[in-house]
Amino acid sequence: MDPHQAPQPLPPGVRFPSGPGAPCPACGATQTERFYALTGIPIQSCVMLQDPESAKSFPTGDLSLAICHACAFVFNDSFDPARVDYREDYEETQGFSGTFRAFLRATIEQLVREVPSRGQTVLEIGCGRGDFLEQFCTAADAHGIGVDPSRSAGRVDHSAGRGLRFLHAQYGNEHHELSVHGVVCRHTLEHIAPVAELVRSIAAHLGPHPDRWTFFEVPDVERILRAGAFWDVYYEHCSYFSQASLARLFEACGFDLRRLELVYGEQYLHLLAHPESPVLDAPGTVWPTESLEPVLSAARTFAQRCRQSLAQWHAWLQASAPGSVALWGSGSKATAFLTTLGSWDRVDCVVDINTDKQGRFCAGSGHPIVAPADLVGRPIERLLIMNPIYVDEIRRDLAELGLHPEVRALE
Ligand SMILES: [Zn+2]
Structure with missing residues:
Protein backbone atom coordinates (compact mmCIF):
# COMPACT_ATOMS: atom_id res chain seq x y z
CA MET A 1 0.00 0.00 0.00
CA SER A 78 -17.40 -11.73 24.30
CA PHE A 79 -18.72 -15.14 23.20
CA ASP A 80 -22.11 -16.21 24.56
CA PRO A 81 -22.49 -19.98 23.97
CA ALA A 82 -26.21 -19.79 24.75
CA ARG A 83 -26.74 -17.85 21.51
CA VAL A 84 -25.42 -20.52 19.15
CA ASP A 85 -27.86 -23.39 18.69
CA TYR A 86 -26.32 -26.33 16.84
CA ARG A 87 -29.59 -28.24 16.95
CA GLU A 88 -30.57 -26.09 13.98
CA ASP A 89 -29.71 -27.42 10.54
CA TYR A 90 -26.04 -26.62 10.38
CA GLU A 91 -24.80 -27.25 6.88
CA GLU A 92 -21.05 -27.47 6.73
CA THR A 93 -20.21 -30.54 4.70
CA GLN A 94 -17.56 -29.95 2.03
CA GLY A 95 -18.11 -33.45 0.69
CA PHE A 96 -19.36 -32.17 -2.68
CA SER A 97 -15.82 -31.11 -3.60
CA GLY A 98 -13.44 -33.62 -5.16
CA THR A 99 -10.50 -31.74 -3.63
CA PHE A 100 -12.01 -32.08 -0.15
CA ARG A 101 -12.94 -35.74 -0.63
CA ALA A 102 -9.35 -36.52 -1.64
CA PHE A 103 -8.09 -34.75 1.50
CA LEU A 104 -10.54 -36.72 3.65
CA ARG A 105 -9.44 -40.02 2.08
CA ALA A 106 -5.75 -39.23 2.66
CA THR A 107 -6.48 -38.19 6.26
CA ILE A 108 -8.30 -41.46 6.94
CA GLU A 109 -5.66 -43.63 5.26
CA GLN A 110 -2.90 -42.03 7.33
CA LEU A 111 -4.88 -42.34 10.56
CA VAL A 112 -5.73 -46.00 9.94
CA ARG A 113 -1.99 -46.67 9.44
CA GLU A 114 -1.07 -44.79 12.62
CA VAL A 115 -3.75 -46.21 14.91
CA PRO A 116 -4.93 -49.61 13.60
CA SER A 117 -8.40 -49.93 15.13
CA ARG A 118 -9.80 -53.24 13.85
CA GLY A 119 -12.65 -54.35 16.07
CA GLN A 120 -12.20 -51.35 18.37
CA THR A 121 -14.65 -48.55 19.09
CA VAL A 122 -13.99 -44.99 17.98
CA LEU A 123 -16.05 -42.05 19.20
CA GLU A 124 -16.38 -38.87 17.15
CA ILE A 125 -17.33 -35.64 18.92
CA GLY A 126 -19.20 -33.26 16.61
CA CYS A 127 -19.60 -35.91 13.92
CA GLY A 128 -22.11 -33.91 11.82
CA ARG A 129 -23.76 -36.17 9.28
CA GLY A 130 -21.19 -38.84 10.09
CA ASP A 131 -19.26 -39.00 6.80
CA PHE A 132 -15.82 -39.13 8.41
CA LEU A 133 -16.84 -41.68 11.05
CA GLU A 134 -18.46 -43.92 8.46
CA GLN A 135 -15.41 -43.81 6.19
CA PHE A 136 -12.92 -44.27 9.01
CA CYS A 137 -14.79 -47.23 10.49
CA THR A 138 -15.11 -48.88 7.09
CA ALA A 139 -11.40 -48.39 6.34
CA ALA A 140 -10.29 -49.46 9.82
CA ASP A 141 -12.93 -52.17 10.33
CA ALA A 142 -13.87 -50.43 13.56
CA HIS A 143 -17.09 -49.66 15.41
CA GLY A 144 -18.16 -46.02 15.65
CA ILE A 145 -20.17 -43.82 17.96
CA GLY A 146 -20.99 -40.31 16.73
CA VAL A 147 -22.03 -37.59 19.18
CA ASP A 148 -23.51 -34.37 17.81
CA PRO A 149 -26.40 -32.14 18.88
CA SER A 150 -27.40 -31.11 15.34
CA ARG A 151 -30.49 -32.45 13.63
CA SER A 152 -28.44 -33.72 10.72
CA ALA A 153 -26.30 -35.96 12.98
CA GLY A 154 -26.00 -39.46 11.59
CA ARG A 155 -27.70 -38.73 8.29
CA VAL A 156 -24.93 -40.46 6.39
CA ASP A 157 -25.90 -43.73 4.76
CA HIS A 158 -24.28 -46.31 7.02
CA SER A 159 -26.31 -49.34 6.04
CA ALA A 160 -23.23 -51.08 4.67
CA GLY A 161 -20.84 -50.36 7.54
CA ARG A 162 -20.49 -52.30 10.77
CA GLY A 163 -21.81 -51.00 14.11
CA LEU A 164 -22.31 -47.23 13.80
CA ARG A 165 -24.35 -45.45 16.47
CA PHE A 166 -25.29 -41.77 16.67
CA LEU A 167 -26.23 -39.85 19.80
CA HIS A 168 -27.98 -36.50 19.45
CA ALA A 169 -26.21 -34.76 22.31
CA GLN A 170 -23.41 -32.40 23.30
CA TYR A 171 -20.44 -34.54 24.37
CA GLY A 172 -19.93 -34.49 28.14
CA ASN A 173 -18.69 -36.50 31.11
CA GLU A 174 -21.91 -38.54 30.99
CA HIS A 175 -20.50 -40.23 27.88
CA HIS A 176 -17.48 -41.57 29.78
CA GLU A 177 -19.38 -44.81 30.40
CA LEU A 178 -18.98 -45.61 26.68
CA SER A 179 -15.95 -47.85 26.22
CA VAL A 180 -13.80 -46.32 23.45
CA HIS A 181 -10.23 -46.68 22.15
CA GLY A 182 -10.02 -43.51 20.16
CA VAL A 183 -11.71 -40.10 20.11
CA VAL A 184 -11.94 -38.08 16.89
CA CYS A 185 -12.88 -34.41 16.93
CA ARG A 186 -12.77 -32.46 13.68
CA HIS A 187 -13.77 -28.80 13.24
CA THR A 188 -15.48 -28.75 16.61
CA LEU A 189 -12.94 -27.53 19.18
CA GLU A 190 -13.00 -24.05 17.60
CA HIS A 191 -16.73 -23.89 18.47
CA ILE A 192 -16.10 -24.71 22.16
CA ALA A 193 -15.32 -21.92 24.64
CA PRO A 194 -14.13 -24.03 27.66
CA VAL A 195 -11.47 -25.81 25.56
CA ALA A 196 -9.40 -27.08 28.50
CA GLU A 197 -12.51 -28.62 30.06
CA LEU A 198 -13.23 -30.59 26.87
CA VAL A 199 -9.66 -31.84 26.38
CA ARG A 200 -9.41 -32.83 30.07
CA SER A 201 -12.72 -34.67 29.72
CA ILE A 202 -11.39 -36.65 26.75
CA ALA A 203 -8.19 -37.46 28.68
CA ALA A 204 -10.31 -38.75 31.59
CA HIS A 205 -12.52 -40.72 29.19
CA LEU A 206 -9.59 -42.47 27.52
CA GLY A 207 -7.84 -43.11 30.84
CA PRO A 208 -4.12 -43.83 31.35
CA HIS A 209 -3.81 -46.17 28.35
CA PRO A 210 -1.05 -45.11 25.95
CA ASP A 211 -2.43 -47.40 23.24
CA ARG A 212 -5.54 -45.23 23.11
CA TRP A 213 -5.55 -42.02 21.10
CA THR A 214 -7.25 -38.82 20.10
CA PHE A 215 -7.22 -37.05 16.74
CA PHE A 216 -8.16 -33.39 16.20
CA GLU A 217 -8.53 -31.17 13.15
CA VAL A 218 -8.90 -27.39 13.63
CA PRO A 219 -8.21 -24.27 11.53
CA ASP A 220 -4.76 -22.70 12.03
CA VAL A 221 -4.96 -19.17 13.40
CA GLU A 222 -1.39 -18.19 12.53
CA ARG A 223 -2.27 -18.09 8.82
CA ILE A 224 -5.42 -16.05 9.56
CA LEU A 225 -3.40 -13.49 11.55
CA ARG A 226 -0.57 -13.26 9.00
CA ALA A 227 -2.92 -12.85 6.03
CA GLY A 228 -5.23 -10.38 7.79
CA ALA A 229 -7.90 -12.92 6.80
CA PHE A 230 -10.99 -11.19 8.19
CA TRP A 231 -13.09 -13.74 6.23
CA ASP A 232 -11.88 -16.50 8.58
CA VAL A 233 -13.17 -14.96 11.81
CA TYR A 234 -16.74 -15.94 12.78
CA TYR A 235 -19.00 -15.57 15.78
CA GLU A 236 -19.39 -19.31 16.28
CA HIS A 237 -15.62 -19.81 16.13
CA CYS A 238 -14.85 -18.72 19.67
CA SER A 239 -11.48 -20.55 19.91
CA TYR A 240 -8.53 -20.17 17.52
CA PHE A 241 -5.46 -22.43 17.70
CA SER A 242 -1.92 -22.39 16.40
CA GLN A 243 0.53 -25.28 16.65
CA ALA A 244 1.95 -23.63 19.77
CA SER A 245 -1.32 -23.23 21.68
CA LEU A 246 -2.68 -26.64 20.62
CA ALA A 247 0.52 -28.37 21.76
CA ARG A 248 0.46 -26.59 25.11
CA LEU A 249 -3.21 -27.38 25.75
CA PHE A 250 -2.90 -31.11 25.04
CA GLU A 251 0.35 -31.47 26.95
CA ALA A 252 -1.15 -29.65 29.94
CA CYS A 253 -4.14 -32.03 29.83
CA GLY A 254 -1.87 -35.10 30.03
CA PHE A 255 -1.44 -36.07 26.38
CA ASP A 256 1.76 -37.07 24.59
CA LEU A 257 1.81 -35.58 21.11
CA ARG A 258 2.60 -37.97 18.30
CA ARG A 259 1.84 -35.78 15.28
CA LEU A 260 1.07 -32.10 14.98
CA GLU A 261 1.23 -30.55 11.53
CA LEU A 262 -0.25 -28.10 9.08
CA VAL A 263 -2.38 -29.71 6.38
CA TYR A 264 -4.82 -28.75 3.60
CA GLY A 265 -2.81 -25.94 2.05
CA GLU A 266 -1.57 -25.03 5.56
CA GLN A 267 -5.14 -24.06 6.54
CA TYR A 268 -5.80 -26.78 9.11
CA LEU A 269 -3.90 -28.40 11.96
CA HIS A 270 -3.86 -32.14 12.57
CA LEU A 271 -3.04 -33.41 16.02
CA LEU A 272 -2.68 -37.05 17.04
CA ALA A 273 -1.99 -37.68 20.71
CA HIS A 274 -1.96 -40.49 23.24
CA PRO A 275 -2.96 -40.22 26.89
CA GLU A 276 0.04 -40.32 29.23
CA SER A 277 3.39 -42.12 28.86
CA PRO A 278 5.27 -42.13 25.57
CA VAL A 279 4.44 -44.40 22.66
CA LEU A 280 7.81 -46.02 22.21
CA ASP A 281 7.63 -47.16 18.60
CA ALA A 282 6.09 -44.00 17.15
CA PRO A 283 8.31 -41.84 14.96
CA GLY A 284 8.62 -38.25 16.11
CA THR A 285 7.55 -39.12 19.65
CA VAL A 286 9.43 -36.25 21.23
CA TRP A 287 7.56 -33.11 20.33
CA PRO A 288 9.54 -29.90 20.69
CA THR A 289 7.05 -27.39 22.03
CA GLU A 290 6.60 -24.70 19.42
CA SER A 291 7.74 -21.19 20.13
CA LEU A 292 5.00 -18.69 20.91
CA GLU A 293 6.76 -15.76 19.29
CA PRO A 294 5.57 -16.22 15.66
CA VAL A 295 1.92 -16.22 16.75
CA LEU A 296 2.30 -13.35 19.23
CA SER A 297 4.04 -11.28 16.58
CA ALA A 298 1.35 -12.14 13.97
CA ALA A 299 -1.31 -10.93 16.44
CA ARG A 300 0.63 -7.68 17.00
CA THR A 301 0.71 -6.96 13.25
CA PHE A 302 -2.84 -8.21 12.56
CA ALA A 303 -4.44 -4.76 12.71
CA GLN A 304 -2.10 -3.40 10.03
CA ARG A 305 -2.44 -6.46 7.79
CA CYS A 306 -6.22 -6.60 8.23
CA ARG A 307 -6.58 -2.89 7.39
CA GLN A 308 -4.66 -3.61 4.19
CA SER A 309 -6.81 -6.57 3.19
CA LEU A 310 -10.03 -4.68 4.04
CA ALA A 311 -8.85 -1.76 1.88
CA GLN A 312 -7.71 -4.07 -0.94
CA TRP A 313 -11.02 -5.96 -1.22
CA HIS A 314 -13.09 -2.81 -0.68
CA ALA A 315 -11.27 -1.20 -3.64
CA TRP A 316 -11.70 -4.36 -5.75
CA LEU A 317 -15.44 -4.43 -5.11
CA GLN A 318 -15.82 -0.69 -5.69
CA ALA A 319 -14.06 -1.08 -9.05
CA SER A 320 -16.69 -3.66 -10.05
CA ALA A 321 -20.02 -2.77 -11.64
CA PRO A 322 -23.05 -3.27 -9.37
CA GLY A 323 -24.23 -6.90 -9.49
CA SER A 324 -21.22 -8.06 -11.56
CA VAL A 325 -19.42 -10.11 -8.90
CA ALA A 326 -20.07 -13.69 -7.80
CA LEU A 327 -18.46 -15.36 -4.80
CA TRP A 328 -17.75 -19.09 -5.02
CA GLY A 329 -18.22 -21.01 -1.77
CA SER A 330 -21.18 -20.13 0.44
CA GLY A 331 -19.73 -21.26 3.76
CA SER A 332 -18.60 -19.17 6.69
CA LYS A 333 -15.88 -17.42 4.65
CA ALA A 334 -18.43 -15.83 2.29
CA THR A 335 -20.68 -14.76 5.16
CA ALA A 336 -17.76 -13.21 7.05
CA PHE A 337 -16.34 -11.58 3.92
CA LEU A 338 -19.66 -9.92 3.07
CA THR A 339 -20.77 -8.97 6.58
CA THR A 340 -17.36 -7.54 7.55
CA LEU A 341 -16.77 -5.64 4.31
CA GLY A 342 -20.20 -4.46 3.13
CA SER A 343 -20.44 -3.24 -0.54
CA TRP A 344 -23.19 -5.83 -1.01
CA ASP A 345 -24.63 -4.18 -4.13
CA ARG A 346 -21.53 -5.21 -6.12
CA VAL A 347 -22.25 -8.90 -5.50
CA ASP A 348 -24.95 -10.69 -7.48
CA CYS A 349 -24.88 -14.15 -5.93
CA VAL A 350 -22.86 -16.80 -4.12
CA VAL A 351 -22.13 -20.08 -5.92
CA ASP A 352 -22.04 -23.42 -4.16
CA ILE A 353 -21.76 -26.97 -5.49
CA ASN A 354 -23.61 -28.29 -2.42
CA THR A 355 -27.12 -28.97 -3.69
CA ASP A 356 -28.54 -28.62 -0.14
CA LYS A 357 -27.46 -24.96 -0.11
CA GLN A 358 -28.65 -23.98 -3.57
CA GLY A 359 -31.86 -21.94 -3.52
CA ARG A 360 -31.12 -20.67 -0.01
CA PHE A 361 -29.74 -17.32 1.22
CA CYS A 362 -26.61 -16.16 3.09
CA ALA A 363 -27.06 -15.05 6.70
CA GLY A 364 -26.58 -11.27 7.04
CA SER A 365 -26.32 -10.09 3.44
CA GLY A 366 -29.21 -12.19 2.09
CA HIS A 367 -27.42 -13.03 -1.20
CA PRO A 368 -28.93 -15.97 -3.10
CA ILE A 369 -26.94 -19.22 -3.24
CA VAL A 370 -26.94 -20.66 -6.74
CA ALA A 371 -25.61 -23.70 -8.59
CA PRO A 372 -22.57 -23.25 -10.90
CA ALA A 373 -24.82 -23.77 -13.94
CA ASP A 374 -26.97 -20.82 -12.78
CA LEU A 375 -24.03 -18.49 -13.52
CA VAL A 376 -24.83 -18.92 -17.21
CA GLY A 377 -26.94 -15.92 -18.21
CA ARG A 378 -26.09 -13.90 -15.09
CA PRO A 379 -24.09 -10.67 -15.63
CA ILE A 380 -20.98 -11.95 -13.84
CA GLU A 381 -17.68 -10.34 -14.84
CA ARG A 382 -15.61 -11.16 -11.75
CA LEU A 383 -15.54 -14.28 -9.62
CA LEU A 384 -13.98 -14.41 -6.17
CA ILE A 385 -13.10 -17.87 -4.86
CA MET A 386 -13.39 -18.08 -1.08
CA ASN A 387 -10.81 -20.85 -0.63
CA PRO A 388 -7.65 -20.98 -2.79
CA ILE A 389 -7.46 -24.75 -2.48
CA TYR A 390 -10.43 -25.07 -4.85
CA VAL A 391 -9.08 -22.80 -7.63
CA ASP A 392 -8.16 -25.59 -10.09
CA GLU A 393 -11.40 -27.46 -9.47
CA ILE A 394 -13.47 -24.28 -9.99
CA ARG A 395 -11.56 -23.25 -13.13
CA ARG A 396 -12.42 -26.66 -14.63
CA ASP A 397 -16.10 -26.21 -13.69
CA LEU A 398 -16.15 -22.73 -15.27
CA ALA A 399 -14.50 -23.98 -18.48
CA GLU A 400 -17.09 -26.76 -18.76
CA LEU A 401 -19.83 -24.13 -18.51
CA GLY A 402 -18.11 -21.98 -21.16
CA LEU A 403 -17.71 -19.11 -18.66
CA HIS A 404 -14.63 -16.88 -18.57
CA PRO A 405 -14.99 -14.29 -15.78
CA GLU A 406 -11.92 -12.67 -14.20
CA VAL A 407 -11.06 -15.06 -11.36
CA ARG A 408 -9.50 -14.10 -8.02
CA ALA A 409 -9.11 -16.08 -4.81
CA LEU A 410 -8.77 -15.15 -1.16
CA GLU A 411 -5.50 -16.22 0.53
ZN1 LIG B 1 -3.31 -19.22 27.63
Missing part, protein backbone atom coordinates in the same frame (compact mmCIF):
# COMPACT_ATOMS: atom_id res chain seq x y z
CA ASP A 2 1.20 3.51 -0.78
CA PRO A 3 2.46 4.94 2.55
CA HIS A 4 1.35 8.45 1.53
CA GLN A 5 -2.17 7.29 0.86
CA ALA A 6 -4.71 8.35 3.50
CA PRO A 7 -5.78 5.34 5.60
CA GLN A 8 -9.03 3.83 4.39
CA PRO A 9 -11.86 4.34 6.89
CA LEU A 10 -12.73 1.02 8.53
CA PRO A 11 -16.04 -0.63 7.67
CA PRO A 12 -18.66 0.05 10.36
CA GLY A 13 -18.45 -2.61 13.06
CA VAL A 14 -14.68 -3.24 12.71
CA ARG A 15 -12.30 -2.10 15.47
CA PHE A 16 -8.74 -2.85 16.56
CA PRO A 17 -8.89 -2.40 20.34
CA SER A 18 -6.11 -2.78 22.88
CA GLY A 19 -6.12 -3.55 26.58
CA PRO A 20 -6.56 -6.67 28.66
CA GLY A 21 -9.03 -9.40 27.78
CA ALA A 22 -10.66 -12.10 29.91
CA PRO A 23 -8.51 -14.87 31.47
CA CYS A 24 -7.32 -17.52 28.99
CA PRO A 25 -9.76 -20.45 28.69
CA ALA A 26 -6.92 -22.72 27.51
CA CYS A 27 -4.24 -22.19 30.18
CA GLY A 28 -5.89 -19.95 32.79
CA ALA A 29 -3.33 -17.13 32.49
CA THR A 30 -4.59 -13.59 33.09
CA GLN A 31 -2.07 -11.90 30.76
CA THR A 32 -4.30 -11.59 27.70
CA GLU A 33 -4.77 -8.75 25.24
CA ARG A 34 -7.64 -7.79 22.97
CA PHE A 35 -6.73 -6.97 19.35
CA TYR A 36 -9.77 -7.33 17.03
CA ALA A 37 -13.46 -6.57 17.53
CA LEU A 38 -16.55 -6.89 15.35
CA THR A 39 -20.08 -5.80 16.14
CA GLY A 40 -23.30 -6.99 14.55
CA ILE A 41 -22.08 -10.19 12.87
CA PRO A 42 -24.41 -13.19 12.30
CA ILE A 43 -24.27 -15.55 15.28
CA GLN A 44 -24.07 -18.45 12.81
CA SER A 45 -22.29 -17.98 9.52
CA CYS A 46 -22.96 -21.41 8.04
CA VAL A 47 -26.75 -21.49 8.32
CA MET A 48 -28.58 -21.17 5.05
CA LEU A 49 -31.89 -19.34 5.18
CA GLN A 50 -35.07 -20.04 3.21
CA ASP A 51 -35.74 -16.44 2.10
CA PRO A 52 -33.81 -13.14 1.83
CA GLU A 53 -35.81 -11.45 4.61
CA SER A 54 -35.01 -14.04 7.29
CA ALA A 55 -31.39 -14.08 6.05
CA LYS A 56 -31.05 -10.30 6.44
CA SER A 57 -32.73 -10.27 9.86
CA PHE A 58 -30.69 -13.21 11.19
CA PRO A 59 -29.63 -12.59 14.84
CA THR A 60 -26.26 -10.90 15.30
CA GLY A 61 -23.67 -10.75 18.06
CA ASP A 62 -20.36 -9.10 18.89
CA LEU A 63 -16.89 -10.57 18.77
CA SER A 64 -13.78 -9.51 20.66
CA LEU A 65 -10.61 -11.48 19.96
CA ALA A 66 -7.95 -11.65 22.65
CA ILE A 67 -4.59 -13.46 22.63
CA CYS A 68 -2.97 -15.12 25.66
CA HIS A 69 0.63 -14.10 26.27
CA ALA A 70 1.34 -17.34 28.13
CA CYS A 71 0.13 -19.87 25.50
CA ALA A 72 -0.77 -17.81 22.38
CA PHE A 73 -4.37 -19.10 22.40
CA VAL A 74 -6.78 -16.71 20.62
CA PHE A 75 -10.39 -16.51 21.76
CA ASN A 76 -13.56 -14.44 21.54
CA ASP A 77 -13.92 -13.15 25.08
